[in-house]
Amino acid sequence: MPLTVFTSDRFVDHLNPPGHPERVERAEVMQVVAAEFRERGGTVIEAGMVSDEALARVHDRDYIALVRETAGRATALDADTYTSPDTYDVVRLAAGAAVAAVDHVLDGGADTRALAMVRPPGHHAERDRAMGFCLFNNVAVAAAHARARGITRVAIVDYDVHHGNGTQWSFFDDPTVLFVSSHQFPFYPGTGAAGEVGSGAGQGFTVNLPVSAGATDADFELLYSRIALPVLRQFAPELILVSAGFDAHQDDPLGGLRLTTDQLGRLTAHLVTVASECCEGRLVAVTEGGYDLQALAGCLRTVTRVLAGDTGLEDFPVPTGATPRGDATLAAARPALAKYWQL
Numbered sequence: 001m002p003l004t005v006f007t008s009d010r011f012v013d014h015l016n017p018p019g020h021p022e023r024v025e026r027a028e029v030m031q032v033v034a035a036e037f038r039e040r041g042g043t044v045i046e047a048g049m050v051s052d053e054a055l056a057r058v059h060d061r062d063y064i065a066l067v068r069e070t071a072g073r074a075t076a077l078d079a080d081t082y083t084s085p086d087t088y089d090v091v092r093l094a095a096g097a098a099v100a101a102v103d104h105v106l107d108g109g110a111d112t113r114a115l116a117m118v119r120p121p122g123h124h125a126e127r128d129r130a131m132g133f134c135l136f137n138n139v140a141v142a143a144a145h146a147r148a149r150g151i152t153r154v155a156i157v158d159y160d161v162h163h164g165n166g167t168q169w170s171f172f173d174d175p176t177v178l179f180v181s182s183h184q185f186p187f188y189p190g191t192g193a194a195g196e197v198g199s200g201a202g203q204g205f206t207v208n209l210p211v212s213a214g215a216t217d218a219d220f221e222l223l224y225s226r227i228a229l230p231v232l233r234q235f236a237p238e239l240i241l242v243s244a245g246f247d248a249h250q251d252d253p254l255g256g257l258r259l260t261t262d263q264l265g266r267l268t269a270h271l272v273t274v275a276s277e278c279c280e281g282r283l284v285a286v287t288e289g290g291y292d293l294q295a296l297a298g299c300l301r302t303v304t305r306v307l308a309g310d311t312g313l314e315d316f317p318v319p320t321g322a323t324p325r326g327d328a329t330l331a332a333a334r335p336a337l338a339k340y341w342q343l
């Protein structure tokens with residue numbers, strides 16, 4: 001089977017205050033989906049902890065020390081990002097799963113794929129601060145690890161409903177890491193306008209697709225087929241990472257988009273297709289948000305089947321219907337990107 005899942009039974013040990021959407025039950029859903037995958041003959045590997053060296057490629061040493069000092073304590077790191085006594089271990093396991101997934105894919109043959117099923121999410125975490133439920137930026141640490149291993153072009157595609165600000169800033173001036181994000185806008189965390197395209201040598205290597213609340217499957221199909229996928233193909237990555245958040249789902253209590261489980265599977269299948277064209281199928285998905293437990297379970301099952309090769313692009317319906325929100329995003333994003341990509 002082309003897919004290996006990296007996760008940890010300890011992801012239940014990070015506790016947020018009562019009523020917080022990023023809750024222990026999310027880890028229990030991940031455990032159920034991982035167990036189902038194992039029963040079908042899939043390999044599930046228990047994550048180890050990330051090294052300080054790997055974290056320090058993305059995060060300041062002082063910030064890593066600050067998070068370490070929360071071990072054994074319940075603290076608040078920002079308005080909605082908390083620690084409990086075991087959080088420090090859990091966040092090192094989450095980043096460790098993402099790094100191990102990269103190692104697995106780089107050491108494997110063609111069409112080796114991995115899914116790091118982790119919590120808490122990571123894409124809001126910046127160089128020196130926790131925010132938006134995120135402490136360490138799992139996908140950014142994974143991308144930096146791939147770069148350190150000699151991969152010269154890494155693409156990160158983020159379809160979480162929120163903009164991955166931490167990932168964007170980690171590589172904003174870096175032409176070797178392409179960051180493509182589709183997200184509700186305006187919305188938390190406030191970044192991710194179409195005009196944010198990178199700086200210095202990294203100009204053109206940040207691609208933001210901000211979409212209005214209410215956007216549908218058809219809007220997303222338009223944006224991926226007209227911008228995200230063509231840019232990816234032109235960049236020709238040696239490895240594709242996916243920030244696989246499922247809070248753009250229509251049932252999500254935080255997000256205001258209307259994607260179906262099928263469409264999140266379809267977007268993933270598109271990325272698997274590009275990976276097979278560009279980089280011998282090498283793809284690593286790392287989970288981010290997703291706060292409706294049933295939608296989370298459904299999306300994890302679907303994405304697992306897509307990455308395992310059981311379900312392909314042709315198995316998902318082609319979305320139809322008007323695309324007013326997608327058209328508006330195209331109108332904003334195309335001029336911002338025209339200097340850098342043929343679109």
Ligand SMILES: [Zn+2]
Binds near residue numbers: 162289
């Ligand atoms: Zn999110």
